[in-house]
Amino acid sequence: MRVPRAVRNIAIRPRLDIATRWGPIAAHLEDVDFSKDTSEREKIPVHNPATGEELCQVVSASSYDVDTSISNAQEAFKSGVWSKAPAIQRSRVLSKLARRLEEKISILADLESIQTGRAVREMRAQLGRLPEWLDYYAALLRTRQDYVAPTQGNLLNYVQRVPLGVVAQITPFNHPLLIAVKKIAPALAAGNSVIVKPSEMAPLSVFIFAEWAHKEGVPLEVLSVLPGYGRTVGKEIVSNPIIKKVDVTAGTNTGRELGSIVGRNLASFTAELGGKAPIVVFNDADPVAAANGAAFASFVASGQTCVSGTRILVQSQIYDEFMTHFMHKVESITIRMGDPLNPDSTMGSVISPHHLERIEKLVQREGKGTGKIIAGGKRMTGKSRLDAFDFSQGAFFPPSVITNVSTEDDLWREEVFGPVVVVKKFTNEEDGVSLANACKYGLGAGIWTQDLSRAHRVSEQIEAGLVWVNTHHRNDPSSPWGGMKESGIGRENGLEAFEAYTQSKSTIINTGTMEEARDTQDWFAESTAPKRYG
DSSP states (O other), X not given: OOOOHHHHHOOEEEOHHHHHHSHHHHHHHTTSOOOSOOTTSOEEEEEOTTTOOEEEEEEOOOHHHHHHHHHHHHHHHHHTTTTTSOHHHHHHHHHHHHXXXXXXXXXXXXXXXHHHOOOHHHXXXXXXXHHHHHHHHHHHHHHOOOEEEOOSSSEEEEEEEEEOSEEXXXXXXXXXXXXXXXXXXXXXXXXXXXXXEOOTTSOHHHHHHHHHHHHTTOOGGGEEEOOSOIIIIIHHHHHOTTEXXXXXXXXXXXXXXXXXXXXXXXOEEEEEOOOOEEEEEOTTSOHHHHHXXXXXXXXXGGGOSTTOEEEEEEEHHHHHHHHHHHHHHHHHHHHTOOOTTSTTOOXXXXXXXXXXXXXXXXXXXXXXXXXXXXXXXXXXXSBOTTTOOBGGGSOOOOXXXXXXXXXXXXXXXXXXXXXXXXXXXXXXXXXXXXXXXOSSEESEEEEEOSOHHHHHHHHHHSOOSEEEESOOSOOOTXXXXXXXXXXXXXXXXXXXXXXXXXXXXXXEEEOSOHHHHHHHTOTTOSOOOOOOOO
16 A cells, blocks of 8 residues: 555644745745645644744654555565666756755755754855765766676676665754755665655755655655654664665664664664764964864854864963964854844754753753863853844854863763863873874864874874864765764765665676586586586
8 A cells, every 4th residue: 555645755734934934935845745634643843943933843654654655665666666767867867856956055045044043154055065965976877887707717797786675764953954865865876765764853854855856756655754753753664674774863872772673674774973073283283274173163053063073172382372263263153143044143053942951951060070161151041242133032052162171071971962162282192192082982083283294194093984184074975974983884975875775786697608518517427527616
C-alpha cells in the first residue's frame, strides 16, 4: 500500500503570523502538498526562537508512515526508476535542482533565519553555496569511471560502484538545509532511495527542498521526508531492516545509540558527532587576523556548530595583544546584535529556551568555580542597541568568554553548543599541541601562525579530521568532512561520500576459448597435473 503523498512529506498548519508577516515564505509553504486528515496524529510545534512565536505545527509521521514509506522506497529502488537510470539522467536532475535553488536563495535564507533564530546575513552566505553540492555530484556522475582490475590469466575483471538501496539520513537543527543537502546530493547521485528525518525544531526548509526535488524529476518514492522526534520516528527509521545505510549528524550519545542499532542490522554508518574545536594561536600569528578569525570560528551560528572554536589557546608572548583585539571584537558583536532578519545584525539566538537554560547553567556554574567570566555569561534581556529588538522574548545569549578554566572542567571537556569560549595560555609548541589534543573530541581545529613549517608540523600532530590554518569553517563539496575520536566515523563530501553511498560489484569473465576452459575448469579431472586455485 502506498502512503499518500502528503504523509510522506509533511502535514502542517500555517498560522496567521506566517501569512501576514512573512507572505513570500507562506506562499512557498503552500506549494507543499499538506495532509488534510491529521486529526489523530501527533502535532509538533515549530517556533521562531528569536521571538518565541509559534510558526506552525508539523504533524509527526506515525509508525505506519515510517514502515510504508520505507517499503515504497524499496519498491522504487527495485523498479530501477532511479537506481538504474542512466548517470546522465540523474546528473541532469541534480543540475536542474541546483538552478532552482539559486533562484530561491533569499526566500530560503529568510525561512532558515526564522526557524533557527540565526542571523539572516549568515544564512544568505551559507545557502548561496548550496547549489555547489548538487553541481559537484552532477559533475561527478558525468566524469567518474569504473575500472578493470589487473587480474591474472584469461580473465576480465571489471569493478562497478552500485547503489546500496534505501538509506536514512538524520539531520540537525543548526544548519537545516546545508547538512541535508550535503547528505542528499551524494545519496541521490549514487542512485539510492532516500528517507530524511529533519530536526523537529527546524524542518521547514527540508520539506520545501524535497518538493522542489520532485518537481525537477526525482521520483516521489525516491526522496521522502518523515517529520518527527528522534526518539520515536528517528529510531523507528534506523531500526528498519530494509535500511542499508544511516547517515546522522547529532550529539555523540545519540550517535552511539543509533550506531548500536545500525550495527545489529549490518548496515553502513556515517556519523558526524560532537566537537570541541581548539584554536591554537602562536606567537608569530598576526594578532588582528587571529582575533577576527577566532571570533568567526567561535560565534558564527551563535556557536551552534560542531566545529565551533570553543577552546582558544594562545601562546604567552602574544596573549595580551591577542586578547585586546579579541575582546574588542566580542564587544562589537554584542552591541550590534538585534533582529536576526536585520541584515546588520551580527548574531542571532540559540535554538530554544531549553538550550538557552542549559548554556546559562553551564556558564554560571563555571563562573563560581576556577573559571573567570570576562564577557557575557547571562541571557540577554531588554532592547537591542541596533534596532530596539526585544531580546527578552527570545533565546538570546551573548558572546561569552571565560578564562582560567581547568582541563578537567565541563566547559573544557563537554560540548556547550552556544556562543561560549574558554581561553587558555600556553608556553611552547609542545604545550599547545598537548592542550589542543586534551579532549575526547576530534572534529575540527584551527592554527594561526605565519611559520609554514610549523603549520604543517602542528597540523599533522593535532587529532582532528579537519584542521584549518589561518582560517576556519571553510567547507567545499570536494573536501572530506568528518571527525576522529568521539566526533564520529565516516566522511561527508567529496568522492568519499559518493563511494560511501555505493558498494563495489566485481564481475569476472573468463575470456579464454572453450577448449581452454574444458581443461582449466576441470578441477576434478583424473589427471594429477597441478592446477591453479584461486
